Amino acid sequence: MSEQLQFTFDVNGENFTSAGEASVATKKNLRMLGYPPDIIRRVAIAMYEGEINMVIHAGGGFATVTVYPDKIEIILKDNGPGIADVALAMKEGFSTAPENIRSLGFGAGMGLPNMKKNTDTMTIESELGVGTTITMTVNT
DSSP: OOSOEEEEEEEETTOGGGTTHHHHHHHHHHHHTTOOHHHHHHHHHHHHHHHHHIIIIISEEEEEEEEOSSEEEEEEEEOSSOOSOHHHHTSTTOOOOOHHHHTTTOOSSOHHHHHHHTSSEEEEEEETTTEEEEEEEEEO
16 A cells, blocks of 8 residues: 555543444454454554543543554544553553443553553653543554
8 A cells, every 4th residue: 555544533432332433443444455464453452442541531532543554553632631650550450440440341450551562662642631642553
């Protein structure tokens, strides 16, 4: 593919059951474009974890997926409370999820670590009271 394609999704923070719709749509798009299953899996996992985090912690946000000839870039942007300590949030098992979310099986503190593990690059820009932008790439 010589040109870039872009997909943008509104991640609804009001509806917990809709979390994951962007990752499912992206998975379908990448499959139609002929990407190998391992690339699709990595992108889908990173996106899903990000979507869940946006719903749990930020009341939703936006996901933009740009498909370049050599990589897939995922940008997750929210206007939530921000991450107070990014280094701490990156530690496996650290979670600020409320008990009602944990009772649903989420909030185990693996979201950000799983996002990093399934991407080739990941940056987090976060400002308290303003929001968080996470940019990830998966090389193709």
